[in-house]
Amino acid sequence: MSRSSGVWVLGEQRNGTLHSVSHELLAWGRSLADDYSESTLDCVLVGHGVREGAEALIHHGADRVYCLDHPELAIYRTDSYAALLEALLRDYDPDILLAAATTMGRTLLPVLAARLHAGLTADCTGLRIDPDSKLLLQTRPAIGGNVMATIKTSYHRPQMATVRPKSKRSLHADPTRDGEIISVPVDASRLSSRVRRVGFAVDETMGSPIQDAELVIAGGRGLRTAKRFQTLFEIAERLGGVVGASRCAVDQGWAPYAHQVGLSGKSVSPATYVALGISGSPNHLAGMSSSDRIIAVNSDPEAAIFQVADVGIVADLSEFLPSWLERIQSLNGERAS
Ligand SMILES: Cc1cc2nc3c(=O)[nH]c(=O)nc-3n(C[C@H](O)[C@H](O)[C@H](O)COP(=O)(O)OP(=O)(O)OC[C@H]3O[C@@H](n4cnc5c(N)ncnc54)[C@H](O)[C@@H]3O)c2cc1C
Numbered sequence: 001m002s003r004s005s006g007v008w009v010l011g012e013q014r015n016g017t018l019h020s021v022s023h024e025l026l027a028w029g030r031s032l033a034d035d036y037s038e039s040t041l042d043c044v045l046v047g048h049g050v051r052e053g054a055e056a057l058i059h060h061g062a063d064r065v066y067c068l069d070h071p072e073l074a075i076y077r078t079d080s081y082a083a084l085l086e087a088l089l090r091d092y093d094p095d096i097l098l099a100a101a102t103t104m105g106r107t108l109l110p111v112l113a114a115r116l117h118a119g120l121t122a123d124c125t126g127l128r129i130d131p132d133s134k135l136l137l138q139t140r141p142a143i144g145g146n147v148m149a150t151i152k153t154s155y156h157r158p159q160m161a162t163v164r165p166k167s168k169r170s171l172h173a174d175p176t177r178d179g180e181i182i183s184v185p186v187d188a189s190r191l192s193s194r195v196r197r198v199g200f201a202v203d204e205t206m207g208s209p210i211q212d213a214e215l216v217i218a219g220g221r222g223l224r225t226a227k228r229f230q231t232l233f234e235i236a237e238r239l240g241g242v243v244g245a246s247r248c249a250v251d252q253g254w255a256p257y258a259h260q261v262g263l264s265g266k267s268v269s270p271a272t273y274v275a276l277g278i279s280g281s282p283n284h285l286a287g288m289s290s291s292d293r294i295i296a297v298n299s300d301p302e303a304a305i306f307q308v309a310d311v312g313i314v315a316d317l318s319e320f321l322p323s324w325l326e327r328i329q330s331l332n333g334e335r336a337s
Helices: 021-035 051-059 078-092 103-116 226-239 247-251 317-336
Strands: 007-010 041-047 064-069 096-100 120-124 126-129 136-142 147-151 159-163 180-183 215-219 242-245 272-276 293-298 311-314
Touching: 007 021, 007 078, 007 103, 021 041, 021 051, 021 096, 021 126, 021 159, 041 051, 041 078, 051 064, 051 180, 064 078, 078 103, 096 103, 103 120, 103 159, 120 136, 136 159, 215 226, 226 242, 226 317, 242 247, 272 317
Parallel strands: 007 041, 007 096, 041 064, 064 180, 096 159, 120 159, 215 242, 215 272, 272 293, 293 311
Antiparallel strands: 126 136, 136 147
16 A cells, blocks of 8 residues: 555444534545645545445545445444554554544544554644644643643644534535545454444434524523523524523523533534624633624623624613514514415
């Protein structure tokens, strides 16, 4: 195998179906590869029956996809995946390796980093190439989310990072895009695993469509009462959106944890994010600042949320919210008649 340096991303699949986070990773990888001496963007996909997924990865920005395809790899197991990937990475020696900060990425990359004696920055929300040193600048919230730290891996390769899902929009698929799909022979001796799968259960309590929504209407402590927060569910339903919440709102019991946006909640990147009575702490911004358009309503003109908002409205929510709902109701009434 010829050696190749450059930017690699680790695709993710379940039951042969590509996880949408793989496309987001390619969007990160593409922008880095373009800044990194116009390097190629390579992707590695491990699983079974992944050919279709590999083609989709090329349509979304990969130049080459290395497929490790074997029935034993259909289910993610840290030990066998790590053994195979370690061998591949040693052969190809990429400069940068990105994975999603999902259960798989969060368990697999630390093992790989230890085996390869490489650095790893977990849960990044920002990545870029330093134009002078060409090092990967890996940004993530630190010290309880009060600062954004930028970390470099100066001496070891690959420079490894896991990236928060929804921290970047996927590129549009281009079905005419060409690329190379390379089948990597699977060394059966590396397939043995100490893990036996006994079943798969979905945690229903964590279910919330918030991460895929195009409109998120989020409320914070500034809503002041559970009753006022409840209005958000009505507004969101009428507008075809979903409700998000700051941690304070969740702590108050106004919304379930599945709706929490931020460092210790979910990351979202909808077309429109409406922040109502949310101050804009770094911990909250970590989960929503990649939204296309941010509209903020706050009674404090100095609130930090206005620094990231595209549209800022200084208003008291005790007045703003009822009049907004009334306006939506009357518009719906006009449409119905
Ligand atoms: C490790 C760690 C992880 C964290 N993770 C998260 C996380 O995932 N998500 C998260 O959100 N937070 C998180 N936090 C908490 C975070 O630091 C903030 O405390 C929280 O985001 C603040 O929530 P808030 O904006 O609703 O409340 P506040 O900061 O109290 O802001 C309320 C806002 O409402 C405005 N307001 C008040 N009354 C009105 C009114 N009548 N009309 C209009 N506006 C009004 C105020 O001006 C203020 O700006 C985390 C903290 C830590 C330490």
